[in-house]
Amino acid sequence: xxxxxxxxxxxxxxxxxxxxxxxxxxxxxxxxxxxxxxxxxxxxxxxxxxxxxxxxxxxxxxxxxxxxxxxxxxxxxxxxxxxxxxxxxxxxxxxxxxxxxxxxxxxxxxxxxxxxxxxxxxxxxxxxxxxxxxxxxxxxxxxxxxxxxxxxxxxxxxxxxxxxxxxxxxxxxxxxxxxxxxxxxxxxxxxxxxxxxxxxxxxxxxxxxxxxxxxxxxxxxxxxxxxxxxxxxxxxxxxxxxxxxxxxxxxxxxxxxxxxxxxxxxxxxxxxxxxxxxxxxxxxxxxxxxxxxxxxxxxxxxxxxxxxxxxxxxxxxxxxxxxxxxxxxxxxxxxxxxxxxxxxxxxxxxxxxxxxxxxxxxxxxxxxxxxxxxxxxxxxxxx
Amino acid sequence: xxxxxxxxxxxxxxxxxxxxxxxxxxxxxxxxxxxxxxxxxxxxxxxxxxxxxxxxxxxxxxxxxxxxxxxxxxxxxxxxxxxxxxxxxxx
Numbered sequence: 001x002x003x004x005x006x007x008x009x010x011x012x013x014x015x016x017x018x019x020x021x022x023x024x025x026x027x028x029x030x031x032x033x034x035x036x037x038x039x040x041x042x043x044x045x046x047x048x049x050x051x052x053x054x055x056x057x058x059x060x061x062x063x064x065x066x067x068x069x070x071x072x073x074x075x076x077x078x079x080x081x082x083x084x085x086x087x088x089x090x091x092x093x094x095x096x097x098x099x100x101x102x103x104x105x106x107x108x109x110x111x112x113x114x115x116x117x118x119x120x121x122x123x124x125x126x127x128x129x130x131x132x133x134x135x136x137x138x139x140x141x142x143x144x145x146x147x148x149x150x151x152x153x154x155x156x157x158x159x160x161x162x163x164x165x166x167x168x169x170x171x172x173x174x175x176x177x178x179x180x181x182x183x184x185x186x187x188x189x190x191x192x193x194x195x196x197x198x199x200x201x202x203x204x205x206x207x208x209x210x211x212x213x214x215x216x217x218x219x220x221x222x223x224x225x226x227x228x229x230x231x232x233x234x235x236x237x238x239x240x241x242x243x244x245x246x247x248x249x250x251x252x253x254x255x256x257x258x259x260x261x262x263x264x265x266x267x268x269x270x271x272x273x274x275x276x277x278x279x280x281x282x283x284x285x286x287x288x289x290x291x292x293x294x295x296x297x298x299x300x301x302x303x304x305x306x307x308x309x310x311x312x313x314x315x316x317x318x319x320x321x322x323x324x325x326x327x328x329x330x331x332x333x334x335x336x337x338x339x340x341x342x343x344x345x346x347x348x349x350x351x352x353x354x355x356x357x358x359x360x361x362x363x364x365x366x367x368x369x370x371x372x373x374x375x376x377x378x379x380x381x382x383x
Numbered sequence: 384x385x386x387x388x389x390x391x392x393x394x395x396x397x398x399x400x401x402x403x404x405x406x407x408x409x410x411x412x413x414x415x416x417x418x419x420x421x422x423x424x425x426x427x428x429x430x431x432x433x434x435x436x437x438x439x440x441x442x443x444x445x446x447x448x449x450x451x452x453x454x455x456x457x458x459x460x461x462x463x464x465x466x467x468x469x470x471x472x473x474x
Binding site: 235 | 386389390393394398400401404407408411412415416418419422423424425426427428429430431432433434435436437438439440441443444445447448450
């Protein structure tokens with residue numbers, strides 16, 4: 001039986017790889033430390049990019065359900081309650097199918113020191129005196145269906161509402177801090193007069209007409225600020241873009257770290273490395289072989305660190321739910337939704353990370369080696 | 384075993400794990416798709432405009448609804464002081 005022979009070119013590369021690995025093994029401690037640090041930088045960068053990209057993807061999909069236009073009233077540069085007669089006026093604007101006054105607001109809960117969002121649904125399915133709460137509110141208040149839900153009204157009195165149900169934890173990303181209640185309870189608790197709303201949501205069936213509708217509203221009601229669906233989406237794109245605060249911070253640290261490594265490499269080889277190159281040249285290796293060994297060296301370290309960092313980042317973000325990013329994202333929030341994100345493995349993200357990490361390091365390894373390998377072996381060993 | 388073989392085995396192992404991660408992503412994506420669909424219809428039903436990620440300040444809870452002055456409402460020149468402000472810049 002004939003044995004399958006490895007092509008000579010491949011066999012040659014395997015010998016070069018063997019030599020590279022034993023050469024790396026001679027400086028084991030230094031190279032392992034470099035590998036660990038390198039993998040850590042890739043892990044941090046990949047974690048942040050994967051998290052923000054996944055959250056952005058979900059935000060854009062979820063907010064497809066957001067109102068087409070929200071009209072706020074501005075008084076002296078601040079958001080103010082809007083009179084109910086505007087609902088009727090806005091529903092008459094051409095292109096608008098429906099205008100609906102929304103009632104919502106914030107409540108600082110002194111028991112839990114958390115901020116809740118109170119909202120009146122269009123058709124609240126509970127009775128007056130009942131509330132439907134998000135999983136974060138239930139967690140903070142230790143509340144279950146049937147439990148009392150005391151809260152302080154605007155006039156200082158304490159009102160005891162009752163928890164009707166809790167919203168499923170699977171939708172925590174939009175509902176964790178929500179408290180849904182009837183219109184009568186909302187108006188009573190926050191002392192909101194009968195004909196005032198927080199803002200007005202418009203339904204515009206033809207998406208192409210939205211900018212025109214917004215422009216008309218600005219013209220007819222100069223004291224209002226229409227916020228279109230596209231602007232809502234743009235807000236989330238901007239927050240969770242690679243230019244956003246956290247991503248830019250980590251990206252800058254990673255680029256600086258690679259800058260330092262590359263500069264250190266490019267500024268010259270250690271005496272040991274130079275002697276090694278000199279000896280290889282003296283015993284008959286040619287420049288291309290020395291360069292191939294150095295290219296393998298860069299590739300072994302950077303590829304290993306890249307793959308390990310990428311794998312750990314995936315496990316961190318999508319299996320362990322990003323525990324290292326949570327303290328940064330929580331900030332001073334008392335309520336933080338417990339959510340799982342849809343994993344993203346976009347080839348663009350992997351290619352970006354590869355170009356940012358593997359390519360510069362490999363190039364930075366080869367350039368100084370090329371300088372040493374093209375010099376006279378005797379001079380290299382003596383220097 | 385040659386060192387190059389050991390390194391190639393290591394690479395294959397990591398690539399196999401990354402392949403498993405890809406399968407995990409596809410499966411989780413299918414599971415999560417239903418949950419995301421439910422959240423989209425909840426947003427439509429309740430008229431929600433924002434995600435509930437940062438609940439520490441009004442402008443971080445509803446960044447799309449906050450006005451330009453929201454982070455500075457205590458004083459016109461005061462510095463905004465919530466940690467999430469580093470993630471959610473003034474609109």
